[in-house]
Amino acid sequence: MSQPDLQVQDLVGGYVPDVPILRGVSVEVYPGEIVTVLGPNGAGKSTMIKAIAGLVGVTSGKVLLHGQDITGRKTHTLIREGLAYVPQVGNVFVRLSVAENLELGGFAARTNPAERLKQILALFPDLQRLKHLAAGKLSGGQRQMVAVGRALMAAPKVLMLDEPSAGLSPKLTEVLFGKLLEIRATGISILIVEQNAKAALAISDRGYVLAEGQGRFAGPAQELLHSPEVGALYLGAGSRLAS
Amino acid sequence: MMDIFSYVVFFLIIAGIFSLSTLGLNMQWGFSGLLSVGIVGFFGVGAYTTAFITGPHYTDGFGGFGLPIPIGLVGAMLTSGLFALVVGFPTIRLRHDFLAIGTFGIATCIHLLAMNWRSVTRGFDGLHSLPKPFAGAGSPLVVNMLFLALVVLIVGAVYWAMQRMLRSPWGRVQRAIREDEQAAGALGKNAFSYRLQSFVLGSMLMGLSGALYAQFTGYISPQDMLPIFTFQVFVMLIVGGSGNNRGAIVGTVAIWALWTVSETILVNILPPIMARQASTIRVVMVGFILVVMLLYRPQGLIPEERVVSPEARLGGRKD
Amino acid sequence: MMQVIVDGLVAASFVSLGVVGVSLIYNILNFPSFAQGDYLTIGGYMSLIVVLLLGTAGSIMGLQFGWPLILAAFCAILLTGLIAELLDRTIFGTLRRGGSSRITLIMASFGVALMLRNLIVIFFGPDPTYYVFAIQPALHLWGGARITQNEIVVLAVTVVLVMGLHLFLTRTKLGKSMRAVSENPSLARVNGIDVDNVIRWTWFIGSFLAAIAGTLFGLANGLQPYFGFELLLPMFAALIVGGVTNIYGAILGAVLIGIAESLTVKFLAAEYRQAVSFIAVILVLMVRPQGLLGEKE
Numbered sequence: 109m110s111q112p113d114l115q116v117q118d119l120v121g122g123y124v125p126d127v128p129i130l131r132g133v134s135v136e137v138y139p140g141e142i143v144t145v146l147g148p149n150g151a152g153k154s155t156m157i158k159a160i161a162g163l164v165g166v167t168s169g170k171v172l173l174h175g176q177d178i179t180g181r182k183t184h185t186l187i188r189e190g191l192a193y194v195p196q197v198g199n200v201f202v203r204l205s206v207a208e209n210l211e212l213g214g215f216a217a218r219t220n221p222a223e224r225l226k227q228i229l230a231l232f233p234d235l236q237r238l239k240h241l242a243a244g245k246l247s248g249g250q251r252q253m254v255a256v257g258r259a260l261m262a263a264p265k266v267l268m269l270d271e272p273s274a275g276l277s278p279k280l281t282e283v284l285f286g287k288l289l290e291i292r293a294t295g296i297s298i299l300i301v302e303q304n305a306k307a308a309l310a311i312s313d314r315g316y317v318l319a320e321g322q323g324r325f326a327g328p329a330q331e332l333l334h335s336p337e338v339g340a341l342y343l344g345a346g347s348r349l350a351s
Numbered sequence: 352m353m354d355i356f357s358y359v360v361f362f363l364i365i366a367g368i369f370s371l372s373t374l375g376l377n378m379q380w381g382f383s384g385l386l387s388v389g390i391v392g393f394f395g396v397g398a399y400t401t402a403f404i405t406g407p408h409y410t411d412g413f414g415g416f417g418l419p420i421p422i423g424l425v426g427a428m429l430t431s432g433l434f435a436l437v438v439g440f441p442t443i444r445l446r447h448d449f450l451a452i453g454t455f456g457i458a459t460c461i462h463l464l465a466m467n468w469r470s471v472t473r474g475f476d477g478l479h480s481l482p483k484p485f486a487g488a489g490s491p492l493v494v495n496m497l498f499l500a501l502v503v504l505i506v507g508a509v510y511w512a513m514q515r516m517l518r519s520p521w522g523r524v525q526r527a528i529r530e531d532e533q534a535a536g537a538l539g540k541n542a543f544s545y546r547l548q549s550f551v552l553g554s555m556l557m558g559l560s561g562a563l564y565a566q567f568t569g570y571i572s573p574q575d576m577l578p579i580f581t582f583q584v585f586v587m588l589i590v591g592g593s594g595n596n597r598g599a600i601v602g603t604v605a606i607w608a609l610w611t612v613s614e615t616i617l618v619n620i621l622p623p624i625m626a627r628q629a630s631t632i633r634v635v636m637v638g639f640i641l642v643v644m645l646l647y648r649p650q651g652l653i654p655e656e657r658v659v660s661p662e663a664r665l666g667g668r669k670d
Numbered sequence: 671m672m673q674v675i676v677d678g679l680v681a682a683s684f685v686s687l688g689v690v691g692v693s694l695i696y697n698i699l700n701f702p703s704f705a706q707g708d709y710l711t712i713g714g715y716m717s718l719i720v721v722l723l724l725g726t727a728g729s730i731m732g733l734q735f736g737w738p739l740i741l742a743a744f745c746a747i748l749l750t751g752l753i754a755e756l757l758d759r760t761i762f763g764t765l766r767r768g769g770s771s772r773i774t775l776i777m778a779s780f781g782v783a784l785m786l787r788n789l790i791v792i793f794f795g796p797d798p799t800y801y802v803f804a805i806q807p808a809l810h811l812w813g814g815a816r817i818t819q820n821e822i823v824v825l826a827v828t829v830v831l832v833m834g835l836h837l838f839l840t841r842t843k844l845g846k847s848m849r850a851v852s853e854n855p856s857l858a859r860v861n862g863i864d865v866d867n868v869i870r871w872t873w874f875i876g877s878f879l880a881a882i883a884g885t886l887f888g889l890a891n892g893l894q895p896y897f898g899f900e901l902l903l904p905m906f907a908a909l910i911v912g913g914v915t916n917i918y919g920a921i922l923g924a925v926l927i928g929i930a931e932s933l934t935v936k937f938l939a940a941e942y943r944q945a946v947s948f949i950a951v952i953l954v955l956m957v958r959p960q961g962l963l964g965e966k967e
Contacts, residue, residue, distance in 0.1 A: 467941040
């Protein structure tokens, strides 16, 4: 088995050092995979992704990117290493235009930004006509495209998304998740943290389920979809996410 | 011996008067997290108001009502409260830092008015010959001692009242708002209204402080209203311990002692050419103390007491 | 009337150069710095030191200054920048990294301001002083207005700097990074922007403009230790009138405040010019709190 692109080992941490939200979480994303992390509210999914991104403190445990220890590294250094992150809220600069947002995304890029911009616009064709609008004026779905496009501008190897379907209609969620499949096809590994378990697992290879800051279940996405225990955690006893 | 005693009485009177301003700042900052950068403005409003109310008639100034001093003091508090409302209402409902800017602005304006509205305030000449409480009760020392007793009484009453307020339901709401506004809002408490109350009450205390100062010295002029005073009060509260009423008083006495003693020391140890700069050097020194305190001991000499309301300790009332 | 506008624009020049610093610091460092006015004072007096050392402010083409003053301005920029960086390293930065509240930062800036201007009093004395002790020749403009040579220089330099600022913010990577950080520092970090570096540049640009504004003020009006502090309230007023989040609003605010002040001087009394700023702040906050160009919360 090849080395994981992104690896989290027994991560313990939280917003305040004395109050750990993560209490020993381990997750791996292998090259070319889409991995989803699920769990009820407060499970620590968002906190985990923020801890990887250096926005939340880590008390113990490690984060490895391509085998390199990046635990506690300053956030702004990570994009250069090929790790991109799409936050759940505040994920676009509302006062800047779509074009400026995308341009900012490319600041850390080593590749030709103009070339990259073309590629992103090919992936999200709608953005072409919205280019000069301030991002704050866009709809939720359009903003999400800008947010993901921005993250891709620096040609990352690993893309992390925090609840990408939040606030989106089922139709738009489907479209967005379809885009994620296209992105994976270009060779980028993806880590998704999601509430909408069904939709996310449908495009994922593997998944993890967190509860109360610890891992509960892990396995191939299909298994999790049909697992009674996972269903019980989400929907109550006697259910499954999919039948 | 009498000289020293006399001096100590005088020192305590001024320290006591100033501690009312510090307590006022504590009400605003300690209770509600509001910063007034215009303390000297409210101090000045109080001073001038009482001068107008109790002072003699001037041919070239306003006032001359010659009313009793208590009325002057009350008038001073009401006027400062009014000015506080004018600046607090538009700013507090928006952002706290707007309050800082707004109070800075109003203090500047008040100072300008004091200096330039000569027909009312007599400009730089100021308002003089204000009646002194207990005048005629005996020798100057006796008068001062009576005044000191008055000041101690007032400070004590204010301290007691503020301690009660801190432990009251009102005080609890203030602290809740200061700590977590959203949670407090969810409980239906109007944060803006509570903050405004704090701000106005605190400013009224500053007005009272100014009024007592004017009555004691018998004279008020724009020279008594320099920004350095605002700053001294900041230092007094920080050094003593912000959020803490006892700290406010202790800090005032400590800093006032430092301030008065340092003038003498500086004048004596500096070469003559620099001695003239003694008061400016003092200012730099106090500035330095403030910054050092903020950096290394922001909680002050007396840290904030964790207040548990009596009801909570006894197992709770319906509230 | 023309005179009012001319005087207003000249006054606005100093305020606008100062308010850009205030706006950047407010939006990127999240507090209104009460020390910015005194950074102008420091800038003006640093230039004075160089002029005194050189013995002259020089003269080019009949102007009242020449290369010596320009050199002095460069030195002032460096020195003021150094002082600003030092103050951030020791005071503001330390408080920031310790998670201090906005109020603590405001108090600290007030304390720094007090120290700076009193140090100026100690070293230079409280009396006014000048780079050049000579009467400034005045030119006549249409509309019966008069403007001095130095005031024309002030306006010209300000216009150039404002245009430069616009280009900087819209065309350079650093400028765009600063706009990004001022809106959403966390997202900026995620984008690979080194916020600590942006903060350093914020102080530098603020003090760069302050040093130039201070020197220009010294040139046009002479220096006295409180001149910067007296510009602080107009700067805050410009910030609020224009809309705190918008730097162009701040500059527009400066123009309006400048003209309002000059109207006050003409129709009321020169002593009350600062009152205009306060009234403007209260009015704006009551009627249109987001300012002219700001966004509604």
